[in-house]
Amino acid sequence: MPPRCILVTGASRGLGAALAERCAAPGVALRLVARGAEGLAVTAARCAARGAEVATAAIDVRDAAAMSARLASWEAERPFDTIIANAGISRGTGPDGDAEGLDGATAQVAVNLLGAMHAIEPLLPGFRARRAGRIALVASVAAYRGLPDAPGYAASKAGLRVYGEGLRAALGPRGIAVTVVLPGFFDSAMGSRWQGRRPLAMTLDRAADITHAAILRGARRCAFPLPLAVLLRVLDALPAGMSDWAVRRMRFRIAPEA
């Protein structure tokens, strides 16, 4: 059955907004979360124009209490059947390559990993009781291999990947589909800050189409573009020194947030 009540975090722009629009249809309820009320309003209007019933909440996903309270009240109105945990940040690195720093590294873990848990965990009892539901976690191909320019970002996404895989193994037999999404580079506010090489970068629309299709069919893993995902997995399997040398030569670089 197609999703009927869907939570999307990070829906104020980028992939989250594009996924919300793809899910929007008559009979579908969308619950959109991000910090930026303005961006959320734009996404909500686009989804409503497609016939969806839409509610928004300007919440920081790091705020576990606020997330729990809001999710409980939405769940009481209309139970969720789908969670798309997409909100994410990349803090970027300076010219010295080590500017993620303590604040940057911990902020990425707080938003990208803990923020996803804050979106998912409060809704799991309902999903388990109904023995149904879908959960998508938007990680990154960076989850496969620590990147010299973004160790904290890669760590946050690796954590999210294995958290999603654990959930998938636990919840699959209970009728709940979990999709771990591992995108490569695509165009967005975040994507535009990636400097240097962006191998096989794709448009936002293409990334959203691939992700949306994977969620609909209940794919267990959705890593794209495949050659980049395979490359990073192979790099991880190499002897550590060789793997470090190769990943340094990729010269990924993320401009610091403005």
Ligand SMILES: NC(=O)c1ccc[n+]([C@@H]2O[C@H](COP(=O)([O-])OP(=O)(O)OC[C@H]3O[C@@H](n4cnc5c(N)ncnc54)[C@H](OP(=O)(O)O)[C@@H]3O)[C@@H](O)[C@H]2O)c1
């Ligand atoms: N773009 C790429 O090349 C790429 C590659 C691999 C994976 N990804 C992943 O794909 C996901 C979407 O990225 P994107 O490129 O669409 O990024 P984006 O355009 O920067 O959008 C990120 C979204 O997350 C929200 N967000 C950030 N911090 C938040 C917080 N503390 N609380 C609530 N919402 C928050 C932002 O909204 P507010 O700022 O309004 O809160 C925004 O809606 C992210 O998880 C990212 O790591 C992106």
